[in-house]
Amino acid sequence: MASACVRYPAWRRTFCLCLPAAPLRRAAPERRRYVYRATPNPTRRDRARRFAAFIRELPMPSDLIPLIELHQVSKTFGKPVAEHSLQGLLQRLHLTRPKPVTHAVDRVDLRIMRGEVVGLVGESGCGKSTLGRMVAGLLPVSSGIASVDGKPLDSLTTQERKALRLKVQMIFQDPSSSLNPRLRVDRIVGEGALLHGLTDRKGADDYVSAQLQRAGLSPQLRQRYPHQFSGGQRQRIGIARALAVQPELLVCDESVAALDVSIQAQILNLFMDLRDELGLAYLFISHDLGVVEHLCDRVVVMYLGRVVETASVDDLFARANHPYTQALLAQIPRFDIRSTRYDAIKGEIPSPLNPPTGCHFHPRCPHAMARCREEVPALREVSPNHQSACHLNDQR
Structure with missing residues (x-):
């Protein structure tokens, strides 16, 4: 955090991208109460541009370093009650019912290299989706070490953690529930790229059209709403949204399970084409071992x-x-x-x-x-x- 940024208390729910040596000037000098602020006053566009420049300045990692590495990672839902606490005493006296603690993921080690397709299989309820959400950064780990490009997430600053998390995006099982029905396709696909400074307002239409075309959709459909598409087309919109922030790893959580067999083959072929074109890595979560056999490394x-x-x-x-x-x-x-x-x-x-x-x-x-x-x-x-x-x- 820059010491010169005195506006940070008002931004404590976000992070500040003010210049480290931004000079201070007095605002509203005619008033009795003086308010100081950093100059120039960064707008949302300025913060996005600086964040994009910060991403470009990150050192290129070696191909020998895992893109994602989990070491003894666990995830529990529910908090165990201490034996000597009041709640623990009430439970021993059978006055309250103990709250269950679910060990969804128990000391798992996982490593994903660049360009690798890793299949995660198992029966329903074995923790596959929970582990996938932890890899994507949607769920925090309860214990263990999660690293991106060899850097533990716990040791990074907020800005560095946000930049590294852009490398991992998730594609969900149900495309209908993962898309906002009130937004048009161009807003769904381009919102992340605009937020992180990967494009600007002038080039947003061309950027969204390129992502839709890469996902196998016509750019002329970008003004429609999600309910106007079929299930396979909605899944392609989700893929285009994930590609818009230029990730290196896609976490596919049963991404073809809700589709017809013919549409499944088209989506799987699209995944492989994107791997050859962009060098993407995949964590493919599935219960269909036949698909995993032909898709994964x-x-x-x-x-x-x-x-x-x-x-x-x-x-x-x-x-x-x-x-x-x-x-x-x-x-x-x-x-x-x-x-x-x-x-x-x-x-x-x-x-x-x-x-x-x-x-x-x-x-x-x-x-x-x-x-x-x-x-x-x-x-x-x-x-x-x-x-x-x-x-x-x-x-x-």
Whole structure:
């Protein structure tokens, strides 16, 4: 924060982009009460231009540094009550009902490199969407370290954190609920670019038209409202909105699950074309392993908030190690009789409010042992670039 900016108390809900050495002058000298302000008075356009210049001056990171890296990241909903507090005493006396604490994500490690497509798979309720929102910066982490370009977000200033978060954008599952029905398409797509100084008012129409055309929509449709489009077209609007701020990573949260099969293929092909054109990286969240197999470079399997296996696509689908991954692959119809056959998954996923002890998968695992009920398996390397969290690996 610049020491010369005396207007900051009035802007404490935002951040100030005043020049560090801005001179001060007296405003309204004829009044008894003097008000000082930094000159020149920065308008919204000036702040956007300075922020855009700040982004351009950021050093270019090395390709060897992960774009996104999460280390032992956890996310809990609900706050545990201290045992010696008044609320804890009332709970022990059964006078109040304890509030549940949900461990949505439990000590997850994740790394995404530039240009890489990472698939995040698992059953509903395993924490995929929560992890994706944490990667996109929409949810804060409860514990652990989240880094962008090798820089922990906790150690950055507000301005640096905002600049780095522009690199990650999210595309949601339901395009109808993620678009403001009161805004036209040109406002939806161009608002972020105008706010961050990536374009100005004069060039906004051309900028929005270019993003719509890149997403496969006609620029002539920019004056329409979201309800005038089909589901696939609304999803393309969401893609154009994400591309408008020039990101490096797109988090796709079941982005094709609500679309028809033919439209799904078009959107998936669009993702791959954008990857080749812009060098984008993707975190593709899906429960459709068939789509993940043809789209992703690497796969991360989650179960009840924990990562149970991670490997390259070819290695995972050919030599799945964890029993949960094997059960998921058993649900994919295969026409090749020579392919490996696995036992289908049985039972329902437990509640995250009361997860099983030890390995979360042991109530449904056909190979469960007494050790599985007591110890949490560590994520270990079973082959090059292939990690699995299973006690059976110690016996092999």
